[in-house]
Amino acid sequence: MPFLEDDARKAERASTLPRQDGSDVVDPFALLGLEPRPDLCPVELEKAYLNRSRELHPDRREGEDATARTAALNEAYRLLSDPWRRLAILCEMREPGVLNRCRELPPSFLIEAMERAEEVEAARGDLRKETELEARLSGELAALERKAMERFAAGDMRAVATLCHEARYHRRALEVLHDPGS
Amino acid sequence: MAYSDKVLEHYNNPQNVGSLDKDAPDVGTGIVGAPECGDVMKLQIKVDPETGKIVQACFKTYGCGSAIASSSLATEWVKGRTLDEALEIKNTDIVEELSLPPVKIHCSVLAEDAIRAAIEDYKKKAGLGGNPEKAS
Numbered sequence: 487m488p489f490l491e492d493d494a495r496k497a498e499r500a501s502t503l504p505r506q507d508g509s510d511v512v513d514p515f516a517l518l519g520l521e522p523r524p525d526l527c528p529v530e531l532e533k534a535y536l537n538r539s540r541e542l543h544p545d546r547r548e549g550e551d552a553t554a555r556t557a558a559l560n561e562a563y564r565l566l567s568d569p570w571r572r573l574a575i576l577c578e579m580r581e582p583g584v585l586n587r588c589r590e591l592p593p594s595f596l597i598e599a600m601e602r603a604e605e606v607e608a609a610r611g612d613l614r615k616e617t618e619l620e621a622r623l624s625g626e627l628a629a630l631e632r633k634a635m636e637r638f639a640a641g642d643m644r645a646v647a648t649l650c651h652e653a654r655y656h657r658r659a660l661e662v663l664h665d666p667g668s
Numbered sequence: 669m670a671y672s673d674k675v676l677e678h679y680n681n682p683q684n685v686g687s688l689d690k691d692a693p694d695v696g697t698g699i700v701g702a703p704e705c706g707d708v709m710k711l712q713i714k715v716d717p718e719t720g721k722i723v724q725a726c727f728k729t730y731g732c733g734s735a736i737a738s739s740s741l742a743t744e745w746v747k748g749r750t751l752d753e754a755l756e757i758k759n760t761d762i763v764e765e766l767s768l769p770p771v772k773i774h775c776s777v778l779a780e781d782a783i784r785a786a787i788e789d790y791k792k793k794a795g796l797g798g799n800p801e802k803a804s
Contacts, residue, residue, distance in 0.1 A: 589703050599706075599708045
């Protein structure tokens with residue numbers, strides 16, 4: 487049997503991190519047996535998820551918390567599949583509380599965010615404009631992601647946290663463009 | 669999530685939506701944002717320099733129903749008040765009036781911050797010294 491009980495126990499122990507308020511938060515990287523880094527490719531993430539799912543499957547591991555473990559694993563996979571969530575989690579792991587400390591965005595950025603939201607509103611219903619805007623915003627978001635990866639590699643967690651917040655506005659604008667109902 | 673009747677009232681029939689000329693000397697503009705949800709809120713006040721009272725207020729908010737309702741209510745409340753009276757509006761008053769649930773409290777905080785930012789901006793323009801804590 488390739489599955490080692492000890493590995494699963496070790497991963498479980500390693501998967502809780504102390505939080506600022508003293509409570510424990512689950513480290514999704516440890517839960518999936520992955521190195522905590524921002525540039526995970528979807529394939530290796532999925533592989534880790536499937537491997538761990540097999541190990542923790544309720545059919546293989548008896549006990550009432552098997553379902554809870556599987557749920558935690560699914561949640562970890564969901565969180566890490568999103569590059570911005572991944573960056574935000576890594577930021578907090580390196581420097582607890584940094585997201586909150588950097589939550590105040592410069593006025594010039596907020597003015598831009600307001601103008602962007604107005605642009606999205608004006609483009610709604612015009613397919614050509616919507617497509618153009620979506621392409622532009624997606625490009626800008628990808629550039630923000632590259633910048634965030636760079637700053638992460640340089641160890642500047644404050645810059646990464648600010649970029650995570652700024653990206654939220656781009657993501658929001660894209661969500662509105664994708665959802666004709668809102 | 670269910671919105672309270674008051675939130676729905678403001679959401680469906682928001683008061684004072686629009687913009688004032690941000691470069692006018694008697695207009696104060698506050699732009700604030702909540703990075704958790706990507707909300708952005710602009711609140712503007714027009715002040716009568718003679719009486720020091722807010723004669724007009726308007727807002728533009730891109731956000732959830734609670735953020736829109738909070739800013740709509742904030743513009744209603746600041747009208748007719750002096751700057752000092754407007755600064756007395758607390759986010760908890762907005763929470764109470766709109767029966768906001770705990771997860772939406774940040775929307776009311778945003779509205780309070782927007783009022784403060786608009787007043788601060790007007791004071792700076794009018795040469796009223798701005799925030800006394802920052803003045804040396």
